[in-house]
Amino acid sequence: MVSRRAPTMRDVALRAGVSTATVSNVLGNRKAVDPELAKRVLEVAAELDYQIDRAASQLRTGRAAVVAIVVPSLDNPFFTGFIAAIERAVQGEGYDIIVSSSNSDEVQERARISAMLSWRPAGLIVVPCSDAFPARSLTDVSGVPVVAVDRIAGVGGISSVSVNNRAAARLAAEHLLGLGHARILVCASSLLLANIRERCDGVRAALAEAGLPAPAIVEVGLTFDIVPAILSPHLISPDRRATGIIALTNTATLGVLSAARDLGLVVPRDLSLVGFDDYAWMIASTPPITAVRQPLDGLGTAAWELLKQRIASPAGEPQRLIFSCQLEVRRSTRSIGPSLAAGPSA
Amino acid sequence: MVSRRAPTMRDVALRAGVSTATVSNVLGNRKAVDPELAKRVLEVAAELDYQIDRAASQLRTGRAAVVAIVVPSLDNPFFTGFIAAIERAVQGEGYDIIVSSSNSDEVQERARISAMLSWRPAGLIVVPCSDAFPARSLTDVSGVPVVAVDRIAGVGGISSVSVNNRAAARLAAEHLLGLGHARILVCASSLLLANIRERCDGVRAALAEAGLPAPAIVEVGLTFDIVPAILSPHLISPDRRATGIIALTNTATLGVLSAARDLGLVVPRDLSLVGFDDYAWMIASTPPITAVRQPLDGLGTAAWELLKQRIASPAGEPQRLIFSCQLEVRRSTRSIGPSLAAGPSA
DNA sequence: GTGAAAGCGCTAACAC
DNA sequence: GTGTTAGCGCTTTCAC
Numbered sequence A, B: 001m002v003s004r005r006a007p008t009m010r011d012v013a014l015r016a017g018v019s020t021a022t023v024s025n026v027l028g029n030r031k032a033v034d035p036e037l038a039k040r041v042l043e044v045a046a047e048l049d050y051q052i053d054r055a056a057s058q059l060r061t062g063r064a065a066v067v068a069i070v071v072p073s074l075d076n077p078f079f080t081g082f083i084a085a086i087e088r089a090v091q092g093e094g095y096d097i098i099v100s101s102s103n104s105d106e107v108q109e110r111a112r113i114s115a116m117l118s119w120r121p122a123g124l125i126v127v128p129c130s131d132a133f134p135a136r137s138l139t140d141v142s143g144v145p146v147v148a149v150d151r152i153a154g155v156g157g158i159s160s161v162s163v164n165n166r167a168a169a170r171l172a173a174e175h176l177l178g179l180g181h182a183r184i185l186v187c188a189s190s191l192l193l194a195n196i197r198e199r200c201d202g203v204r205a206a207l208a209e210a211g212l213p214a215p216a217i218v219e220v221g222l223t224f225d226i227v228p229a230i231l232s233p234h235l236i237s238p239d240r241r242a243t244g245i246i247a248l249t250n251t252a253t254l255g256v257l258s259a260a261r262d263l264g265l266v267v268p269r270d271l272s273l274v275g276f277d278d279y280a281w282m283i284a285s286t287p288p289i290t291a292v293r294q295p296l297d298g299l300g301t302a303a304w305e306l307l308k309q310r311i312a313s314p315a316g317e318p319q320r321l322i323f324s325c326q327l328e329v330r331r332s333t334r335s336i337g338p339s340l341a342a343g344p345s346a
Numbered sequence C: 001g002t003g004a005a006a007g008c009g010c011t012a013a014c015a016c
Numbered sequence D: 001g002t003g004t005t006a007g008c009g010c011t012t013t014c015a016c
Helices: A009-016 A020-027 A035-048 A054-061 A076-090 A104-118 A136-142 A166-177 A193-208 A227-235 A250-262 A280-284 A296-312 B009-015 B021-025 B033-045 B054-061 B075-088 B106-117 B138-143 B164-179 B194-209 B227-235 B248-264 B280-284 B296-312
Strands: A066-071 A096-101 A121-124 A144-148 A159-163 A183-187 A216-219 A243-249 A272-276 A290-293 A320-323 A326-328 B066-071 B098-102 B121-125 B146-149 B159-163 B184-188 B216-218 B244-247 B273-275 B290-293 B319-324 B326-328
Touching: A054 B054, A066 A104, A066 A280, A066 B106, A076 A096, A076 A326, A076 B075, A076 B098, A096 A104, A096 B075, A096 B098, A104 A121, A104 A136, A104 A159, A144 A296, A159 A166, A166 A183, A166 A193, A166 A243, A166 A272, A166 A290, A166 A326, A183 A193, A183 A227, A183 A250, A193 A296, A216 A227, A216 B248, A227 A250, A250 A272, A250 B054, A250 B075, A250 B227, A250 B280, A272 B273, A280 B248, A290 B164, A296 A320, B009 B021, B009 B033, B009 B106, B021 B033, B066 B106, B075 B098, B075 B296, B098 B106, B106 B121, B106 B138, B106 B216, B121 B296, B121 B326, B138 B146, B146 B296, B159 B164, B164 B184, B164 B244, B164 B290, B164 B326, B184 B194, B184 B227, B227 B248, B248 B273, B296 B319
Parallel strands: A066 A096, A066 A121, A121 A144, A144 A159, A159 A320, A183 A216, A183 A243, A243 A272, A272 A290, B066 B098, B066 B121, B121 B146, B146 B159, B159 B319, B184 B216, B184 B244, B244 B273, B273 B290
Antiparallel strands: A290 A326, B290 B326
């Protein structure tokens, strides 16, 4: 296969015996064109497998049919699920997505956003890797519409979509409380993240209302493999350890599961577990994991809708959309029995 | 925030008191420029947060610093892991990725590739959704370098990277055989996919060499939720059912796990399971799942290397790279005990 | 070593 | 309803 040049609009025009303007009008159905001519143009275009050159089109119009997405990681199903939802949403409206990972690093985040902006995208959807979102300034100068997602605490004045983290965590806590658990441990990824802090608050509030002391909160980091080492000390003492654990992210959930197993603790017999996020493996797991489900698809769709609003009227008021989460009760949580509540006395 | 125009090279040139040619030369460090001038240009560029307009740059040079990626699904961690690996590889070489999902549909695949091509990307990496890869013709006419990944059976004459599926499956089968299993069931996603058929062949070959009859092969589809219903009939009869199952994809692995649980079968006591692909949940699972690990990162890196070769010399010989997989022995497989081998007789 | 100017492929005025 | 033409922001000769 010889490397060849893609056909241009001029090629199509020549072959169809019309001007490039007419080709452009037909292909972009912009102005009325004689049906006969239009047909011929379309035929020739198909024949040549003509594809418009978006760089040229964009340069001329100033509009780009692409939305840039920046997330902290492409190895986390939460973020890729979110991207998948956006891709579904922008499909059919003729937009493509260009995606990039900040590797949970502010410096890289800034660099990636900067690179994305050089495409002059129609808009930018970003899951900031920190509350501060320092790269925000970049988007201000470029004038590209932005929607921030998920970690939006410190982010004022721009559209955002997120989840009611307090309520979500409260759901988990109240479920455990309702089952009779009083010693509850919270397994948090990083307390540097406002959404995680909000989830902690939600648990705290629920416990406080129930007249219980504040929960222990353990910070386990962003990757799953180190969790067991960090968590073990909190799980060894049979009479002091928590009976219920709330894991605040999918990674933390995985970590709790393997920590428990390493310690010979059986879920839910020895330990009730509520996870966060909702994936196939949680359902296939034995036992299936009770979890707080974030409406990934809704978040993606909403991010795109909000972005479209900003694109249509950049001067309009930024919107904040907050979704609720749902608790999926499965089998990793159980009502606390006498053996757990009061030791072997009963 | 008022919508504003991004600064152009002209803005930088004016402000720095030089020509746009000089700015271009400095920023692209293309030609030697007086250090004094260069410094000033850089300063002004930073001051204005100047970002080159890639559409304009690309239109002029004909080269685009973007690689297009098309995969069957963005909801499958195998594909997103692969994308993550590519993203890591192209980072730092100044390339961005634009990604798209074919939803495992040939028609959509063609449409998506066609759309990708209109960006005139430096190259295209595609995981075809079928062996035929009918959209290939598109890439031929556009002259965009292509690398096909994973499902490459019917794909001749282009560079490709894949895995030795026969050998991989053989690894799984021989492991089970070594543990004393003789009744082995293969849980395949779709036999329409050549890579899946190759994996079946691998299992078959291993069993044949061991003098055993061919394994039962059950086709369970591409999504996880329907697997239990399809699999159950094969797992009910205690004395006729397989003692070892090989699940040929991560989705199939999940399906087997939940089917077994629904039937009250305990892994590995009642059933040994070897999965495919290797994810965090397999390690966190109880028991941890023995699995054939595909070198995702290697596949991604290799795809990019091969693509770079094609970009550098489009007329060169296409390369085919084939990776081997590794068996991660964990605890979902066990040596077959008397109770399983011969019923309760021992 | 620097600048002037042409032109990449397209679209939007504008003329006809 | 169609064609001519200017020009989007950049890179790349080509003069100087």
